[in-house]
Amino acid sequence: MKNFDCVVVGGGMIGAASALALSQLGLTVALIEKSEPKCFDIEQAFDLRVSAISLASEYLLEQLGAWSQIKQWRACPYKRLGVWEHEYAYTEFNAKDIQQDHLGHIVENRLLQLSLWQQIKAQSNIQLFCPEKLVSLTQDNDKATLILTQITLTAKLVIAADGANSQVRQLVNIGTTAWDYQQSAMLINVKTQMSQQDITWQQYLPTGPVAFLPLATSFDSQTAANGYASLVWYHQRDEIKRLSALSNQQLQREVMAMFPQKLGQIEVLAKGAFPLTRRHANTYQNNRVLLLGDSAHTINPMAGQGVNLGFKDVQALQSVIASAIGEGESWHKAHVLGRYEKMRRTDNLLMQSTMDVLYHAFSHPSPIIKVLRSASLLAVNKVPLLNNVVKNKALAYACGI
Ligand SMILES: Cc1cc2nc3c(=O)[nH]c(=O)nc-3n(C[C@H](O)[C@H](O)[C@H](O)COP(=O)(O)OP(=O)(O)OC[C@H]3O[C@@H](n4cnc5c(N)ncnc54)[C@H](O)[C@@H]3O)c2cc1C
Incomplete structure (x- = not known):
């Protein structure tokens, strides 16, 4: 058995940032992480x-020592x-x-995770258990006990950073309010005829948005004249299923037909589909x-905004515990940890609700709503007061x- 102040379950972007913080x-x-991320190669x-x-996330990553490496990659x-x-x-x-x-920057999730892991491996007060899995979790007045497949750990604080289908959340019986959106998202990596761009854009189509996120081209000096990008195509789930079954060449033709002309000529390199679910835990805390x-x-x-909200959670947790330590309080007591949820719940809910308003407003077929949404965008652009404020x-x- 090994004893720690904190055990973090899940070594993705948020778990790794939490461990460092x-x-x-x-x-x-x-x-604790199930699988090690693959090393980076240019x-x-x-x-x-x-x-x-x-x-804001860049500032946090800088403070955690991970940002300069990400930019170098x-x-x-x-x-x-x-x-x-x-x-x-x-x-x-x-x-x-x-x-x-x-x-901001567009960054591959794995590189964010890898850079944080590089920092973690340099810290003498963090121990990485990977590949490892949680088997059970119990809590008493003094500690939490986590049984893994190879070892048992105890902790004063357990962080669940094990993603949307969190096992920890289920083990401590925290329920969620959740629903699936009608749409799914398809991520498509492309090579563009245009060179690397400094703009990300999104057009709202009646079937859902289509978006362009530029990717850095430094790794491919032979084709430096070309750019790379991640396209996001939101559509009804059945349509995304159909698009997923197409060859890259067929998909390329469909992208060229549906995306705005400003995309220019592209070549599809890779694709994948993701369901969209909105989920909010009924509470962020169960004891420790x-x-x-x-x-x-x-x-x-x-x-x-998803991972950016997670990074804000990490920042809030660090500041709550730092203040408690500074004030000489027992930082791991339930009432102290409760301050974290007070700091984060409303902000997370506000962002979730803003996305829902946008989702419903832009998928509404009514011609009146259509005119209203374009008028609002136009007004924000052209009316000086709205533009500035x-x-x-x-x-x-x-x-x-
Ligand atoms: C299509 C799509 C596009 C997105 N684009 C953006 C974007 O542009 N910007 C943005 O901010 N957000 C975006 N997001 C959201 C973002 O991807 C997530 O918010 C982010 O990945 C959450 O990170 P996390 O570390 O909380 O969870 P995860 O990334 O899910 O990491 C969880 C980790 O826990 C590990 N794990 C799980 N269970 C266990 C266990 N029992 N034991 C040990 N380890 C375990 C997993 O292996 C994984 O490494 C997007 C999401 C989708 C679906």
């Missing part, structure tokens, strides 16, 4: 799973964000409008177990600053 407070941490093709990382900055339904109501958000150099990241909440990814406030909120 807790270790920075001088706590001993065990990190020749590797882009992974399908990528995230738009906000400025590959990450694509974007400075502009274009949104429209009809061309005449095109709205563009620009980093300059909020006095920033860029709005806390839920973070997707184990606590999943949202519609149309504004690329609403648009820039919304942008700063999306960037987490």
